[in-house]
Amino acid sequence: MISTPVKPDVTIAHAVAKLDAWFETMRGPGGYGGPVAHWWQQSLLYTGAGLDWRYEGIISGYLTLWERTGAEQWLAKARRAGDDLVAGQLPNGHFVASAFEINPASAGTPHEAACAGALLLLALALRQAKREGWHVYATAAQHNLEQFYLGQLWDKAARSFRDSPLVPSFVPNKAATACETLFLQAELSGEAHWIEQYALPNLDRILAHQVRGGSYDGAIAQNSFGERVVDKYFPVYIVRCVPALLRGFTYTRQERYLDAAIRALLFVLRQVDVTGALPTAIYANGHKSHHPSWIAPLGDVLYVITLLRPHGLILATTAIEARLLAGQSPTGGIATATGFAGQANKRPSQIPDFRDLLPVAGWCHKAFRYLASCVTGELPVVTSATYETECTFGGRCLHYRETPDLIEACNGQEPRYRWFKSASRPEVAREEFWVR
Amino acid sequence: MISSLPVSQLAPLDYRYAIDGALALLGNVRPLVRCEQPELDAELAQRLPVSDYMQHTIYPSAALWIEPQQVNWQQVLNTLATTLPPGTQLAIIASQPLARLLPDRQTWRGVPIGIKPGGITRLGNGLRRAGFYVQAKYGIHSVYAIGLNSLGGLMTRIGRADLRDRLEFAARLGYMTHGVAMPLATVALVLACKKATVV
Secondary structure (H helix, E strand, O other): OOOOOOOOOHHHHHHHHHHHHHHHHOEEOOEEOOOEOOOOOOEOOOOOOOOOOHHHHHHHHHHHHHHHHOOHHHHHHHHHHHHHHHHOEOOOOOEOOOOHHHOOOEOOOOHHHHHHHHHHHHHHHHHHOOOOOHHHHHHHHHHHHHHHHHHHHEEOOOOEEOOEOOEOEEOHHHHHHHHHHHHHHHHHHOOOHHHHHHHHHHHHHHHHOEOOOOOOOOOEOOEEEOOEEEOEEOHHHHHHHHHHHHHHHHHHOOHHHHHHHHHHHHHHHHOOOOOOOOOOEEEOOOOEEOOOEEOOOHHHHHHHHHHHHHHOOOOOOHHHHHHHHHOEOOOOOEEOEEOHHHOOOOOOOOOOEHHHHOEOHHHHHHHHHHHHOOOOOOOOOOOOOOEEEEEEEOOEEEEEEEOOOEEEEEEOOEEEEEEEOOOOOOOEEOHHHHOO | OOOOOEHHHOOOHHHHHHHHHHHHHOOOOOOEEEEOOHHHHHHHHHHOOHHHHHOOOOOOOEEEEEOOEOOOHHHHHHHHHHHOOOOOEEEEEEEOHHHHHOHHHOOOOOOEHHHOOOHHHHHHHHHHHOOEEEEEEEEEOOHHHHHHHHHHHHHHHOOOHHHHHHHHHHHHHOOEEOHHHHHHOOEEEEEEEEOOOOO
């Protein structure tokens, strides 16, 4: 499993610069917007700003670029993103449109924890650099944690966060995102109770969802309802448990957290094929779903590989990284997946599904966070260009086109979908695009 | 407020889907909105600024009527017929008989026109009498999707969660229907247009 570590090079610097240019095209009133394609459902009709986990990678990525290059423009973009979150926070602590694929709605999980975590990263970076204004980001993050996570989702009996105030449910990767945020909150405030009282019990419950032994060793079940564990395994969600487990190890020095993190990542990497692709879902009965197979979300897998390097685990990234970079279009956006059209019947079309091609801010941020961490110097100056290709959707062959101003899919001259970037709804969305 | 309703308080997908579909059909114009089901007010507020739907614009170019009620649908329709200028599109969202199966709407008050068999036909006839012609009808949450979801539940019980998920995805693709299957969906979405001359 040992291979060449990632070499910061021209290709990655160019990819990061293109992603930055693309993110600029996705800005509208309130923040970064755009349609969403996802495993669970789609949000093609709400296209306004989404204050969800996209801010995790965007703020983290820009802060990393600032740290690596010293260029103030990156800090300005991180602050602008933080300002989006602060402006979009409701009096009850929630962020508007925080539900990603379920938008429009607030109280999205793990999205609000990811937003709060991003705000805390920003506050910590500003405070460390002795810059003004970090309090406002810290205050917004704490308000969300107190009102939502502690106020509504904390399950005293189970000593963990629920996924919904109304249902006794637990989702390890979502709880892990909340734990990461709690560690940051403790770091900023100097108060250990955020970790001792809330984060560590959640980490222990995550460990209880991890498989030990056999071919699934290291896998972490997707969720549970009460005592009933749903034994489905989603590699990109399993890796999202790793950063919190590592923080747990760093804080407690208990090997079980590091061991769990390593086992989780090794399970995921055992699923990677020679093209760098991962199954999206792995079932207890051995069946796997490769439809869709993620591209932009692979950024989280690569990011976690880099997190484990200081712990002596040097792992291959080449194939995964190649798949990620190959998914970047001339616009700078990175395609979401391959094989969406086969999600129900396992028979993907010869040409990509519209959702495969669609670059989604809430997926591309993952690639951005990882790629930004590989940058060592100034980025080239690039722009977002036009990208056109054929796609299929709703049984039709369509012409897909993305420019800095719009994303559209046309059947000949007839637009079936047209979203002018920055608008909160598409101008045209024919019936097949109503799909959730 | 736009996008502020918590996930745990959302209306059933049937109605959210129908509202989003209606707004897509009406384009980007500001519709006059008449919502007769208070439980759906928040879903409207999620999508339209309050000023868009609470205030009746003088010359609306589109209108959205949600859950016409048996008790007054004809009066409301007559009002719309006299208010809306010719060429105005009117989208109507109405529960159908299968909507009675939705657990979330068990506590909803009122008797919608569409919830009884034949209700949507009566509404269509009323629209024509009031000077509208029906452009399109959609059934949201089709009986096909309901069937696939039920089968998916069975698959889970026999240890085939993989098949359950695939059935769920197939159900989503077939969630909206047209034609003869339309009355067998939980919710109807009807698009009508005001004629130039009332016959």
